[in-house]
Amino acid sequence: MSKVLIDAMAELDEDLVIEEVNALIKANVPVMDIVGYLQKGIEIVGKRFQEKRYFMSELIISGEIFKEVSQILKDLMPSGTAKHGVFVMGTIYGDIHDVGKNIVCTAMSSNDFKVIDLGTDVSTEKFIKAIKEYHPKVVAISCLLTNCFENLKECIQSIRNTEFGKEIKILIGGGVLDKQVCEYVKADFFPRTIQETVQYCKEIYGMKSIK
Ligand code: B12
Known part of the structure; x- marks a missing residue:
């Protein structure tokens, strides 16, 4: 569990999110675990939005950070051969x-x-x-x-x-x-x-x- 990554995502600290994602990749943490931590962080963003502590701009930023990180993670997944269904x-x-x-x-x-x-x-x-x-x-x-x-x-x-x-x-x-x-x-x-x-x-x- 990476509390650092969850908190960084919740706080919308883009630099720290990217730094921590790279550290986890280096430590061979599975990609889907990293996605899970990011999701926990973004759930907190959603909760804060509901509580009116965050607004639309924060929702937009959280989506952008997630997208940027997804790009890094995408490169780690094999591209696949499209041979199945x-x-x-x-x-x-x-x-x-x-x-x-x-x-x-x-x-x-x-x-x-x-x-x-x-x-x-x-x-x-x-x-x-x-x-x-x-x-x-x-x-x-x-x-x-x-x-x-x-x-x-x-x-x-x-x-x-x-x-x-x-x-x-x-x-x-x-x-x-x-x-x-x-x-x-x-x-x-x-x-x-x-x-x-x-x-x-x-x-x-x-x-x-x-x-
Ligand atoms: C980022 C975000 C946005 C961004 C989206 C950017 C983007 N490009 O996607 C923006 C700013 C555009 C946005 C807009 C809005 N949002 Co919004 N948003 C979020 C937020 C914070 C994160 C969503 C996200 O990306 N999660 C991360 C991903 C990885 O999770 P996920 O989508 O659930 O997907 C995972 C699984 O569910 C699964 N999965 C997803 N889809 C599928 C499909 C299949 C088939 C399968 C098998 C699996 C699967 O796989 C993923 C990986 O595990 C959520 C809060 C939250 N808790 O989710 C609110 C949230 C979804 N938004 C909400 C709201 C209200 C809105 C707005 C109506 C706000 C407004 N006042 O305008 C608008 C709606 C616009 C519209 N018409 O769609 C509410 C919805 C509440 C509700 N019960 O309906 C939430 C829950 C926030 C909240 N707590 O109030 N939002």
Whole structure:
């Protein structure tokens, strides 16, 4: 556990965050552990925002710091060969958060999936168009806002209503989600970790081992 990194992220001390991330990399701390510490720090940012101790500017800065660090961490993950199945992912319409989505996409790509990243604020039509074009067995939707749950539900229902909708597995994720939301929006699975996401997708595509 790196309290230094958690606190530096919470305090939005960009230089210290980068210094500590580099120190952890040097000490061979696994990339996903580093992401976990950053996430703990950014959760504190979110809490302070809720308590009105931080404002929009601090949210924006926290997202920027996370993105910068993600770039450093991305280079440490193998780029992958895209030889396995297709993984379509996007952030639901109404929501522009993309830090978590980008991490999941990078992890999937480095685990040899062909990743189709649809971006943020993705409409139902765009998801369906991508499904028709790429024929994925798994579609992943990110959502960080409570007021987008209805969008999530509508989008999933619309995907299910298409001709291929019954066979596709739909995963959801994002800070505010839990198993109850997963049931409410009728998604197939709510992975708690990225490792679980990778494992689930490998199983769906009939692969045995996990990297
Ligand atoms: C940074 C940030 C922003 C940045 C986003 C920058 C960006 N490029 O993404 C900006 C400033 C744009 C922003 C805007 C807003 N935000 Co904001 N934001 C955050 C903050 C602080 C961090 C989010 C983040 O990047 N976390 C780090 C990543 C790594 O975590 P993650 O996304 O959860 O992803 C991880 C997992 O969940 C998982 N995952 C994510 N998606 C998926 C999908 C699948 C399929 C799977 C398997 C896994 C998975 O993988 C990741 C790695 O483990 C959160 C606080 C928090 N606790 O999350 C608030 C938060 C999400 N925001 C919030 C709010 C309210 C807003 C605004 C409405 C504020 C406003 N008044 O305008 C706007 C909404 C704009 C919009 N329409 O989308 C609230 C949401 C509350 C709620 N219950 O709805 C939060 C929780 C803050 C709070 N506590 O109040 N925000």
